[in-house]
Amino acid sequence: MTETTEVPVAVAKSETKTPSPTNENGHAEEAVVEQTTNGTGDEKVADDAKKEEKKEDPPKEMRAVVLTGFGGFKNVKILKKPEPSVAADEVLIRVKACGLNFQDLMVRLGAIDSPPKTPTILGFECAGEIEAVGEEVGDEFKVGDRVVALPEYRAWSELVTVSKRYVYKIPDEMTYQDAAAILINYLVAYILLFDLVSLREGKSLLLHSVGGGVGQALVQLARTVPNVTIFGVCSKSKHEALSATGLIDHLIDRTDYVNEVRKITTEGVDIVLDCLCGEECNRGYGLLKPMGKYILYGSSNVVTGETKSFFSVARSWWQVDKVSPIKLFDENKSLSGFNLRHLLYQQDGSEYVRSTVDKIFGLWKDGKVKPVVDSAWALEDVAEAMQKLHDRKNIGKVVLDPALEPKPKPATPAKSKSKKQSSEDKKSKDDGEKKVENGETNGEEKEEEAVNGNGEAAESEEKPTNGDATESEKKESS
Numbered sequence: 001m002t003e004t005t006e007v008p009v010a011v012a013k014s015e016t017k018t019p020s021p022t023n024e025n026g027h028a029e030e031a032v033v034e035q036t037t038n039g040t041g042d043e044k045v046a047d048d049a050k051k052e053e054k055k056e057d058p059p060k061e062m063r064a065v066v067l068t069g070f071g072g073f074k075n076v077k078i079l080k081k082p083e084p085s086v087a088a089d090e091v092l093i094r095v096k097a098c099g100l101n102f103q104d105l106m107v108r109l110g111a112i113d114s115p116p117k118t119p120t121i122l123g124f125e126c127a128g129e130i131e132a133v134g135e136e137v138g139d140e141f142k143v144g145d146r147v148v149a150l151p152e153y154r155a156w157s158e159l160v161t162v163s164k165r166y167v168y169k170i171p172d173e174m175t176y177q178d179a180a181a182i183l184i185n186y187l188v189a190y191i192l193l194f195d196l197v198s199l200r201e202g203k204s205l206l207l208h209s210v211g212g213g214v215g216q217a218l219v220q221l222a223r224t225v226p227n228v229t230i231f232g233v234c235s236k237s238k239h240e241a242l243s244a245t246g247l248i249d250h251l252i253d254r255t256d257y258v259n260e261v262r263k264i265t266t267e268g269v270d271i272v273l274d275c276l277c278g279e280e281c282n283r284g285y286g287l288l289k290p291m292g293k294y295i296l297y298g299s300s301n302v303v304t305g306e307t308k309s310f311f312s313v314a315r316s317w318w319q320v321d322k323v324s325p326i327k328l329f330d331e332n333k334s335l336s337g338f339n340l341r342h343l344l345y346q347q348d349g350s351e352y353v354r355s356t357v358d359k360i361f362g363l364w365k366d367g368k369v370k371p372v373v374d375s376a377w378a379l380e381d382v383a384e385a386m387q388k389l390h391d392r393k394n395i396g397k398v399v400l401d402p403a404l405e406p407k408p409k410p411a412t413p414a415k416s417k418s419k420k421q422s423s424e425d426k427k428s429k430d431d432g433e434k435k436v437e438n439g440e441t442n443g444e445e446k447e448e449e450a451v452n453g454n455g456e457a458a459e460s461e462e463k464p465t466n467g468d469a470t471e472s473e474k475k476e477s478s
């Protein structure tokens with residue numbers, strides 16, 4: 001991860017900053033407004049203004065995880081951004097933990113519907129303490145409240161402003177990391193199981209990505225209903241750890257799950273919850289018993305590499321069989337879908353979501369659910385954290401914690417090279433240039449080649465900071 005500091009733009013003598021309502025992503029932004037003089041030449045007033053300006057404090061800054069453009073990890077940067085100011089219906093949250101969701105990988109790739117305009121601060125989920133409240137917030141929230149929130153982007157920063165509609169107080173005993181790990185995963189799982197399929201005793205379920213954040217929430221919530229049979233599909237590498245929990249009846253490798261399920265039950269299952277899309281839609285539908293219910297709630301199959309593949313996106317859609325209501329009528333099957341982001345930000349579902357959060361916190365207080373946190377990472381290590389999801393290595397939720405120290409990074413290779421090395425480099429450069437002239441490239445974008453496993457630009461001009469705080473960060477933390 002490369003850390004860069006965004007240099008604050010100096011405000012010219014004849015300019016002042018005034019708040020503008022929102023930018024294209026719907027975020028509060030500061031606009032630079034030019035002031036005109038009246039031409040009377042009132043020198044004293046001008047002098048006073050100059051002195052006043054000199055006294056003005058520089059704008060306060062915060063660290064944030066910024067997506068500078070769609071693509072690989074190198075587009076995810078820690079930048080200094082001006083601290084946001086709170087609007088009338090918003091609260092300002094000092095962020096203590098952020099949730100990393102599969103959806104964030106899709107945003108980075110630009111493989112999400114209605115993607116944001118870049119640059120934008122990433123993240124949909126964070127927990128922290130309220131530092132300021134807008135004038136229209138009323139008694140619902142006050143400074144010092146411990147909350148978890150669902151802003152539409154901008155959650156991965158030290159401070160975030162969020163409309164009170166998407167902010168929820170957390171129980172006193174709940175840690176910030178648990179709050180950031182519980183919210184989206186258990187909301188999705190609760191709504192799928194109890195509002196959309198109405199899970200009842202004796203039913204069987206097929207769950208994909210069962211070791212992930214939503215997957216683990218689904219397992220715990222399904223276990224609150226007696227005599228439910230869970231078929232959990234995931235990468236083989238997770239089977240040992242997951243079988244130790246004793247919560248999943250049949251752990252199945254994701255590569256041949258249809259045959260594996262059929263070996264266990266020729267009848268099929270009552271419920272299929274599919275977060276993969278593409279061919280899995282048809283396979284899931286095919287595994288349903290009569291009276292069975294299938295729900296699509298994700299499209300992880302569109303993620304095939306570090307950058308977006310138009311082929312994967314297209315394939316994921318054209319592979320899906322078009323099922324007519326007449327076929328459903330004949331076969332006694334149901335199909336539905338769920339998208340929390342659309343429900344919250346486009347379909348005005350905030351009150352329904354709030355009542356569901358209350359139920360989830362109730363289950364947490366009763367000890368019926370407990371979020372599984374896979375690992376916690378510093379903001380500077382966000383690329384590595386994202387890589388863990390890409391590599392299918394997480395069990396439970398990955399969280400970011402702005403207070404954590406970044407991991408030490410390998411030292412930057414020495415600049416000076418031996419004569420032999422330099423002449424070898426020159427030869428390979430010349431060879432490379434010849435290849436390009438002849439049109440012989442490997443088809444990869446040069447920019448992507450410069451990214452190493454940690455998501456850092458291997459030979460980038462932006463040098464890794466090895467986690468050392470910049471001067472302004474040091475001041476901030478002191």
Ligand SMILES: NC(=O)c1ccc[n+]([C@@H]2O[C@H](COP(=O)([O-])OP(=O)(O)OC[C@H]3O[C@@H](n4cnc5c(N)ncnc54)[C@H](OP(=O)(O)O)[C@@H]3O)[C@@H](O)[C@H]2O)c1
Pocket residue numbers: 100101102103184185188208209210211212213214215233234235238254275276297298299300301302303304338339340341389390391392393394396397
């Ligand atoms: N509808 C909604 O409102 C909503 C909200 C939140 C999440 N979701 C969806 O729920 C699913 C799980 O989300 P999550 O945030 O909890 O993430 P997650 O399951 O923790 O994501 C990581 C896991 O996804 C699995 N996976 C499946 N396809 C993959 C691919 N192409 N590349 C890499 N990993 C892949 C891997 O596990 P295995 O290899 O073990 O399968 C990996 O460990 C996602 O599809 C997400 O979009 C939907």
